[in-house]
Amino acid sequence: MSTYEVEHNTTDPSTTTPTNNNNTTSNTTPHRHRRPDLSTFFSALSEITPDEARHRPHAVPVPRDVSAAFYSLAEALDVMRRDGGGDGGATAIPSAIGEVEGGDENDLLTTMIQSLLSTAEMPPREVEGASEEFCDMLDRVPRTQLNSSQVCPICNNPFLEDQYPLVVRLPCHPTHLFDLECVRPWLRLRGTCPLDRTDLAKQEREKVEARRKLAEEDEEEEEWDGMYA
Numbered sequence: 001m002s003t004y005e006v007e008h009n010t011t012d013p014s015t016t017t018p019t020n021n022n023n024t025t026s027n028t029t030p031h032r033h034r035r036p037d038l039s040t041f042f043s044a045l046s047e048i049t050p051d052e053a054r055h056r057p058h059a060v061p062v063p064r065d066v067s068a069a070f071y072s073l074a075e076a077l078d079v080m081r082r083d084g085g086g087d088g089g090a091t092a093i094p095s096a097i098g099e100v101e102g103g104d105e106n107d108l109l110t111t112m113i114q115s116l117l118s119t120a121e122m123p124p125r126e127v128e129g130a131s132e133e134f135c136d137m138l139d140r141v142p143r144t145q146l147n148s149s150q151v152c153p154i155c156n157n158p159f160l161e162d163q164y165p166l167v168v169r170l171p172c173h174p175t176h177l178f179d180l181e182c183v184r185p186w187l188r189l190r191g192t193c194p195l196d197r198t199d200l201a202k203q204e205r206e207k208v209e210a211r212r213k214l215a216e217e218d219e220e221e222e223e224w225d226g227m228y229a
Contacts (some may be wrong), residue, residue, distance in 0.1 A: 035155065035181055036079040044069040045188060048127050063123050070120035073185055074113050077154075081109045084156055108153050112186065112194055129191040130201040135184050138168040141177055153195060154182040172198035 048061035048069055146159045146167060159165045159179070168183065170176040172193045186194055191201025 035179075036076045036083075038073075038076055038185055041069065041072040041076055041185055042188075044072050045127075045185075049129075049188075060125060061127070066123035066127060067120045069127065069189060070116045070123065073189055074116035074120065076185070077109055077113050077116070080155055081107075081113065084109075108194060109156075112154070115190075127189060128201055128205075129189045130187040130204055132188065134200070134204050135168075135180070135187055138170065138180070141165075141167040141169055150177065152177075152179040152182050154186075155179060170198075170200065171203075172196060172200065 044065065048065050141159075143160070143165055146165065148158060148160055150160075151158050152167075153176075157179070159167050159177070162179075166180045167177055168180045170178065170183070170193050173196065176193055176195050178194070183194065186192075187200065191204075192199050
C-alpha cells in the first residue's frame with residue numbers, strides 16, 4: 001500500500017512536529033495520526049490472497065489466517081473509532097460482536113467492525129476482495145471539487161483537513177467519497193462499498209471475465225481467418 005508520503009511526494013503533516021521561528025520544537029501538540037498502522041493487516045492479507053509468483057498460487061488459505069486478517073482490520077478500525085470518540089485507545093479490541101462498545105450501533109465504523117468480527121468468527125473459504133489495481137484505478141477527486149462540509153464516512157475527518165487530500169469516488173454512487181487510505185483496506189478484504197454494500201469486487205471480476213472471453217473469441221476468429229486466408 002502506498003504511504004501518504006509516496007502518494008503526495010511530501011511529508012504527512014499529521015506526523016510532523018511543529019517548530020517555532022527559531023527552528024526549535026514547539027510546545028504545540030502535533031496533530032494525532034488520522035489512521036492506525038495497517039502494516040499488520042496488509043501482511044496478513046498477503047498470506048491469504050492469490051499470488052501467481054508463489055509455488056501454490058491456487059492453494060486455499062488456512063481458516064485461521066483468514067480470521068487473522070479480519071480481526072486485524074477490525075482492530076485497526078476500532079483504534080480509529082476510539083480515537084475519534086476520545087476514549088484514548090485504552091480498550092482492547094472486542095472478541096465478539098456484542099462486545100463492541102462506544103458509539104451508536106448505527107454508526108458506520110461500528111457497523112464495519114461488527115461485520116469484520118462476525119466474518120472472523122466464521123471465515124470464508126477464500127477472500128474475494130477487490131484487487132490492488134482496482135483501488136489504484138478509482139476516480140480521484142481533486143481538492144478544488146471538495147468543500148469544507150465534506151467528511152470521510154469512515155474516519156469522519158473533513159477531507160480538506162489534509163493539505164493534500166487523497167479522495168476517491170466509488171463507482172456505485174457519485175456521492176460515495178472516501179479517503180483512499182481509509183477505504184482501501186476494506187475494499188481489499190471485503191470488496192464492497194461501506195455505505196450501500198454494492199459488491200464492487202464481484203463487478204470487477206465479471207468485467208475481467210467478460211474481457212477474457214472477448215479476447216478468446218477474437219483469437220478464435222483470427223485462427224479461422226488464418227486457415228482460409
